[in-house]
Amino acid sequence: EAGVVQSPRYKIIEKKQPVAFWCNPISGHNTLYWYRQNLGQGPELLIRYENEEAVDDSQLPKDRFSAERLKGVDSTLKIQPAELGDSAVYLCASSFPRTSGHYEQYFGPGTRLTVT
Amino acid sequence: GEDVEQSLFLSVREGDSSVINCTYTDSSSTYLYWYKQEPGAGLQLLTYIFSNMDMKQDQRLTVLLNKKDKHLSLRIADTQTGDSAIYFCAERNSGGYQKVTFGTGTKLQVIP
Numbered sequence: 275e276a277g278v279v280q281s282p283r284y285k286i287i288e289k290k291q292p293v294a295f296w297c298n299p300i301s302g303h304n305t306l307y308w309y310r311q312n313l314g315q316g317p318e319l320l321i322r323y324e325n326e327e328a329v330d331d332s333q334l335p336k337d338r339f340s341a342e343r344l345k346g347v348d349s350t351l352k353i354q355p356a357e358l359g360d361s362a363v364y365l366c367a368s369s370f371p372r373t374s375g376h377y378e379q380y381f382g383p384g385t386r387l388t389v390t
Numbered sequence: 391g392e393d394v395e396q397s398l399f400l401s402v403r404e405g406d407s408s409v410i411n412c413t414y415t416d417s418s419s420t421y422l423y424w425y426k427q428e429p430g431a432g433l434q435l436l437t438y439i440f441s442n443m444d445m446k447q448d449q450r451l452t453v454l455l456n457k458k459d460k461h462l463s464l465r466i467a468d469t470q471t472g473d474s475a476i477y478f479c480a481e482r483n484s485g486g487y488q489k490v491t492f493g494t495g496t497k498l499q500v501i502p
Contacts, residue, residue, distance in 0.1 A: 278432070316394070316478050316492030317433065330489065365432055378423075379490065381432030 276300070278382035280366050286388045292354035295385045299347070299368030307379060308341060308351050309365040317365055323349065324371060353387075361389045392416040394493035396479055401499045408466040410496045412479030415460065419481040420488070422455060424464045427476045427495070436464070436477075466498075474500045 279298040287293050299306050304325050309317035320339065322330040325346040334341065338357070343349040353360055363386050367379040393415045402408045414422070419441050425433040439446045439453045439462075446453045452465040462481075466473055479493040 314494070316480075316494050318492075319489065367432075378435050378438065379433075380435070381425075383430070383432045 278366055278368055278380055280364075280382035280385055282385055283383060284386050284388075286390065287356055289358055289389050290355040292352065293356050293387060294350055294352045295364050295366075295387075297349045297351070297366030297382060299349075299366070300380055302370070303368035303380070304346070304371040305369045306343060306349050307367040307369075308349070309367065311363040311365055311384070313362070320351070356387075356389045358389050361387055363387070392481065392483060392489070392491040394479055394481055394491050396477075396493040396496045398494070399497050399499070401501060402469050403501050404469060404471055406469055408464075408469045408473070408498055408500075410464045410466075410477050410479075410498065412462040412464075412493055413460055414462065414479070414481045414491075414493075416481055416483050416491070417460070418484040419460075420484045421482040422453075422462050423478075423480040423482070423490070424451075424453065424462075425478040425480060425492075427478065429475075433478060469498075469500050471500045471502055474498055 281296050306323040308320040311317045321334045321341050323343045326343050341351045363384040365384045366382045369379045396412050423438040424436045426436050427433045437448050450467045454463045476495040476497050478495045482490045
């Protein structure tokens with residue numbers, strides 16, 4: 275079974291440019307998460323979806339970050355415009371819904387963003 | 391808010407046991423997790439423990455939970471070079487969003 279797929283794996287952009295990351299979760303996983311992992315830190319949640327609904331976006335910097343999951347499957351995270359401090363690894367994870375009793379999150383390999 | 395702390399670095403010799411420690415502040419934690427991250431990869435779930443348990447063993451891995459002290463540990467028996475990675479402790483709270491908070495990670499170096 276395929277795991278969580280993310281693309282691109284690496285992205286280098288100049289500051290003030292836009293950038294987008296794509297994630298395809300594991301089949302059957304209704305819950306999708308976007309995390310940001312700064313160097314030497316653990317992942318920090320940006321947004322969580324239950325199907326197509328964003329149920330927790332309290333940590334998403336909404337002035338420049340946006341996300342969508344229109345059909346409740348794959349998702350896109352966008353930054354516009356990017357700033358130097360956005361350089362990080364952006365991780366996508368998925369899990370079964372809370373009602374299933376299975377909470378384990380499965381992570382993709384991440385997209386390493388470098389803003390110059 | 392929730393806080394999860396880990397020591398930054400641990401070095402052990404191949405064949406020895408490794409013990410990675412974690413402390414957390416959220417008294418309403420329901421599940422506690424250990425993840426492994428190898429260079430350039432995402433996080434891989436190793437094991438988890440429910441908050442009403444105090445120990446869980448899974449092959450070479452032993453998880454100990456002291457809920458009173460909010461202390462979690464991961465013991466890896468017979469540590470191998472392939473165990474070299476960063477290990478993250480995480481806790482899930484019992485709030486409506488059941489948010490998972492990760493620690494800063496412990497880098498395990500296994501010396502041959």
